[in-house]
Amino acid sequence: MSERTTPARRLTAVVAVVGVVALGAAACGGTTKNSSSKDSSSAPTAASTASADPGAPLKKGLTIAYLPKAVNNPYFTTSDTGGRKAVEAAGSTYKEVGTSSSTDTAGQVSYVNTLTQQRVDAIAVSAQDPGALCTALNQARKNGVKVVTYDSDTNAGCRDVFISQASSEDLGRTEVQLMAEQIGNKGRIAILSAAQTATNQNTWIGFMKDELKKPQYKDIQLVKVAYGNDDAQTSFQQTQGLLQQYPDLKGIISPTTVGIKAAAQYLSGSKYKGKVQLTGLGTPNDMRAYVADGTVRSFELWDPAKLGALAAHTAIALVSGRITGAPGQTYTAGDMGTFTIGQDSTVVLGKPTVFDKSTIGQFNF
Missing domain, CATH: 3.40.50.2300 (Response regulator)
Structure with missing residues (x-):
């Protein structure tokens, strides 16, 4: 499986968003907060094994990898571009890998394993299936990789923080x-x-x-x-x-x-x-x-671009030790403001936006 590196806004009720039709895009095909249960094979959560230092300096020179549900999906192109800009502005390296199909769960698992072997600092993933990635993601976490899900979640015990588009x-x-x-x-x-x-x-x-x-x-x-x-x-x-x-x-x-x-x-x-x-x-x-x-x-x-950017800021805060993913912790996401981690280690981007004439x-x- 070849690795793809691609250089790579808000609405309400949208989803999940950048378009599609005759092209085949698709977002919103993923997740928002779904009170997912802890996976029985999950590794200890970061919040249970470390303490946060809100004043810790933000690390630079990190590698943050994005694994969207599908790399040829306009929605994820927009969200991941937002992530790339945030990562690079923070002085770190962005990369994107992934399958061309939003139902290739085996492909997503393979990419997680590869990223773990490559020792990236954090993975931002939009999961195609809530449980299929758990074993691979928890192996990544055991190897020190921070895991942030965005748009579509895994089971709560298989990642550090989930960035939800809206409630x-x-x-x-x-x-x-x-x-x-x-x-x-x-x-x-x-x-x-x-x-x-x-x-x-x-x-x-x-x-x-x-x-x-x-x-x-x-x-x-x-x-x-x-x-x-x-x-x-x-x-x-x-x-x-x-x-x-x-x-x-x-x-x-x-x-x-x-x-x-x-x-x-x-x-x-x-x-x-x-x-x-x-x-x-x-x-x-x-x-x-x-x-x-x-x-x-x-x-x-x-706004999918803001969703991707928030995933980046969250990943960097995790790697830097400013947060562990424990509910109640707060952190600043660049110029996006301050966010609070909620139940099931979930962060909500904001309210949905209605569009009409x-x-x-x-x-x-």
């Missing part, structure tokens, strides 16, 4: 709220997700289903969760299939940047344009044309 609950519930408003709280809806194993997708969908249990949504029926595997063509075909199977469908929620763009592409050229509502997580640049032509009213997301022009990512 999983905020993301899941707000997507239902946006859809309900668009269809007048009545009708059949479907969800177009990424991979069936994507931690963040499943966590968000769990909160969507919980939100739909509220009395005000009694006339909304979730008929199906379809999976486009964060692939543009597959997501396009799944959208087509949903409308063939449920011709009375009123709306589709797609919490993945690849999926929402592919669905918008299909709807914009079909008889369902303006009749079937679409929302979810996407990037302004991907969705701009579809908002302009009326295919999409509103969607949300976060009146606001989308203010953003460029």
Whole structure:
């Protein structure tokens, strides 16, 4: 497996974000905080084996490696570019490696093993599967490598800190709220997700289903969760299939940047344009044309570049000993401000941002 080194903004309700459709991008196919359980094979957490020194100098000359879910995914290109800029500004070396498929878990494991052998100082990884990387990541940690997950988490015992795009609950519930408003709280809806194993997708969908249990949504029926595997063509075909199977469908929620763009592409050229509502997580640049032509009213997301940058600052703070990953610890992430580590060693980037015709022009990512 060859190693790829690539030189390599915020929204709300977006996801996960940089675009896709005919190209095959995809983010949001990963994770937000999913109260993942500790893995039974996990190594002792950094927080339990070391004490933090908030005043420790930030180390320079480190090597911080990024392992996204897929290297050819525009969302991760944006997030990892943000990471590269933060790493290099801090006086360290950035590298990116990874597979071209967001479902190649064996490939991700192989890259973790290689990075461990190369003795990198920290790995920032967006996990394709919550448990598949655990053994390899904990071996890396035993060898002194700090592990930060971003966008999509592993089990909590398999990394030091998880950088979550936004609260999983905020993301899941707000997507239902946006859809309900668009269809007048009545009708059949479907969800177009990424991979069936994507931690963040499943966590968000769990909160969507919980939100739909509220009395005000009694006339909304979730008929199906379809999976486009964060692939543009597959997501396009799944959208087509949903409308063939449920011709009375009123709306589709797609919490993945690849999926929402592919669905918008299909709807914009079909008889369902303006009749079937679409929302979810996407990037302004991907969705701009579809908002302009009326295919999409509103969607949300976060800034992926800031997500990648926060992962970098967090990794450097871990390696420098300023934090260990223990809940309650605080640290400064460059000019991004101060962040506090929460439950399950999770750091939340911020609230999701809603994009519509009146606001989308203010953003460029």
